[in-house]
Amino acid sequence: MDVDVALLEGRDAGRRQAWGEAHALLGAADAVRPLDTADVELLAEAADMLGHGDEAIVLLRRAFSAYAEEGAVGAALRCAYWLCKGLAWGGEFAQSGAWLGRARRLAESDPGCQECAYLLMLEAELHFRAGEHAPMIDVARRLDKAVGAGADADLVAGTAMTLGLALVSNGDTAAGLAQLDEAMVAVAERTMSARMTGMIYCVVIGTCQELQELSRAQEWSEALAEWCAAQPDFSGAYRGLCRVHRAALLQLGGDWPDAVHEARLACDQLTAGYGEAVAGCAYYQLAELHRLRGAYPEAEQAYRDTLRYGWDTQPGLALLRLAQGRRPTALAALRRALAETGEPMRRARLLAAAVEVLLAGGEAEATEADGDGGGDLAEAARAADELALIADAQGAAALRATAGQARGAVRLAEGDAKAALPALREAGRWWRELEVPYEAARVGVLVGLACRALGDEDCAVLEFDTARQTFERLGAGPDARRAARLTGGGRSVLSPRELEVVRLLARGRTNHAIATELVLSEKTVARHLSNIFVKLDVGSRTAVAAYAYEHGLLGPDGSA
Template sequence: MAGRERVDHLRVGREALDRGAWEEARRALERAVELAPTPESYEALGWATWWLYDGPAVVAARERAYELYRAAGDRAGAARVATMLGIDHDDFLGDRAVARGWLRRARRLLEGLETVPEHGWLAALEAWYALIEDGDTTRGRALGSAAARLGRELGSPDIEAVGMASEGLALVTEGLVEEGMILLDEAATAALGGEFEHLWAVPWPCCFLIYACERVHDYSRAAEWCRKMEGFSERRGLGFAWGLCRAHHAAVLVYQGDWETAEEELAEAGRSLEEQRPPWVVEVTVRLAELGRRQGRFDEAVSYFRAVEGHPLAFLGLAEIELDRDRPAEARELAERLLRQVPANARTQRAGALQILVRADAVLGELDAAAAALADLDAIATLVGTQPLEATAARSAGVLHAARGDREAARRRLEDALDLLRGARLPYEAARTRIELARLLADLGRSREATEQALRAEEELRRLGATRDADRAAALAGRERPPLTPREREVLALVAGGLGDRQIAEALVLSEHTVHRHMSNILTKLGCSSRAAAVARAAEQGLLEPPRRGAGSVTG
């Protein structure tokens, strides 16, 4: 009787898993393993707890399933669970050494067996480690290709698509963008088009696609796929996947100039991942730091970057801050440190550090070194062929020409960079390039044009919320900076109307964190220690913005 009851509970649990009823599945499967533990029941329980984000319970259930599969002599079953335990220890616990130990064990168990799906999944996961953790595109590309081939042989769209995505990301990273994006687009289509047998694997090719877009600054493509992923995640309950995708989507918004929405997205992604996949929060932290850097909040940005020390984006962000603080030697050291870690064939990951080297060496007077870095950057931009990378190379060339004293050549290259950045719709980078162009035009005696470029840069930077850069542009144009941005004036007007942070957040559709940041900036700019004093001073200076229609009606 107990055996029949166990079978019934296992069946009920599996049916609940198929419907996405995770709590129901967990209850049924906990009863199944209680009555008569089998490796199948524990493996199924591992999936129920996985979908409920209960990391310790996932690991406990799968380790017990592994033991029972080994005891039963089922090497493929044990290898399958060992592979998943590798993912679990990394995703839930951040224990990468333990994760790799499980993968090596899975590899050993599969030796000598006929081809089974477990071979494909293991190859795909090893490709992930090679690409994301080790930066080894050669090995990642080979493993991805092997996984895709196994998927086709086994008739598994899941394994085939994940393998294709791995191979595609490797190709894009090496600079073969068109070839790689073809594979990535197809893999993501299979994942979101309902072809996958395993729902848990759907985010895999989608995340690789967004990673690839970030590496070559193809933000239009990234935005399209983020929207598709968001819709699929909401329909199918893939909250953890959209949490990570949301962090990448926020990076797209940052580059496109929608900083307030980006900040909201990052706050939501951070809350989601903190609960569901804590080790993944670093991807939110480093992007918050980059947003803070662009906004001119250097101390906060440095703190965030240092919290994720070793992340490639942290090296680049800290180096940019050092350049803005007129510390080119420190910026060069950071760029060189990153380049030592990135393989030579991971070309698209090297471009950011190379442009920093050009700028830092130009300031330091190391013009031969700057020229060598520019040559490498030019080669990458030519190979990749995207507007943002071509703009980066053009801007770097302009900097080097200016350092050599060839101002006309510098002007032409900066103008080329500006045109490319405007075409790519990257407003912050375009505005910063305008500042450099304005400075150069002033040196050429073309003061009217210099002032025009500086004023246009200031206008765009104030719209974005890049206060520090906007002040630099204003100084070039010979203008005093306005004390408050339009959004800050709007917030202060609501404060004057008696609203608190939560009410202001509701009225302006912002997070309380964003409102608090605006208020902190207002107090600093006006030199006040309290909200009441800030309201009074703003009223004296005529800075209070009338509230938007309906904003003052929020009560509570």
């Protein structure tokens, strides 16, 4: 082969971001004659973008050593940055730290080198990974001062990204988002490397999702989709993480089949030997989609895979346990997670799930278990109040919608349907504006329950039926079946005696107490309960109590 032609064509392919072509041509040329160091670095980028992480690491080591021998300290430090990142992606944190140490020693030989800032970016990331937010912002500010106008495009954009993430982590959300937007503006100029572009997309979209800045996340996600479409060879770890973010946004937007497809691809890409450090988030996203669709065995396995790859399974696993009728297990898990979590946005997700689980049991389970019939409701109210405080502090529309939804659900459970409606109406408006149909439909169910409690059955049925149609379109089987039951009102399903049993059970009565009050034998009460379980298609006393509350079978104060 003509090596010089292969080199020229390989370099051109790299500039066009035709990674498969660049990798083949440069690799073939390297097999005949060792590449120049710059070409080795380009071949490493092509390998990285194709998902050949182990090969990229070998090439980056080679490029780092060659640049160092040539006295090109800046170029060597740039390679060290991507080398340390690549090792961390593969879970090789000790080796990543060792190479960072070697790079620091090299940087001492040329302390005025602009690329020394790459090491500050790595240092800031180490603080972030360890949850050390105050040291991270100190390093990020030093980085911002160190990077001047003459720095390369990767370093300028990476600095804005790092400072933005540090500001967000330290509670200065507005300033942090402004910096992240600066990084995205730099991405739009298309002057930086593909690796840095992919990383910035992932960090910015992931941070926006974490902050519930859904409109911003969607905007940047659409730009990411266009960028990915322009380079179909891009299939590395960053592509896998990009797929996770895309799956989450597709889920929110109501395109669940495509979301499942993206999540599965992400799981495959991130477990192909490179990117396993973040594979857990892909499995968590897949588990959430399975749970919402009612595919509980598949969700169970995906949550197990989430944990296997070192990712937290909450609050999703707790909500799966609730759906499986294991409310005490769900509640214990959420209480444990909240006890060890101080980060506001993480607490917000847990608090929203805790309100749902706490309200799901009615009074029966708490009364029989520990005599604290109102304890769960009071705890749910406290959780909703804390969630509201976080929403006010952060200001994101989605978080405000979540908080309003929780507040309305608590007011409804307290028997104050009139007070529940304003919060629920506002939450529904937020979700509709954000184009999140599943949550909007869930709020619609709560609005219907409030209308039913206030005697407006016609409006209630319309709300339930509208929600049912949305759930069916999405494929949210469990929610669709519940909405269908609510649409029918459910009052004719049970006999008058069974209704009496349901009311007493919902007020926390044991079988013995029900038998005494209705002048029946306990055996007869047990038979009534068995029939009730079959008619309502439920499997626990907790679910029967929830049914009573949902269908307005109790008075505002919980009386029959």
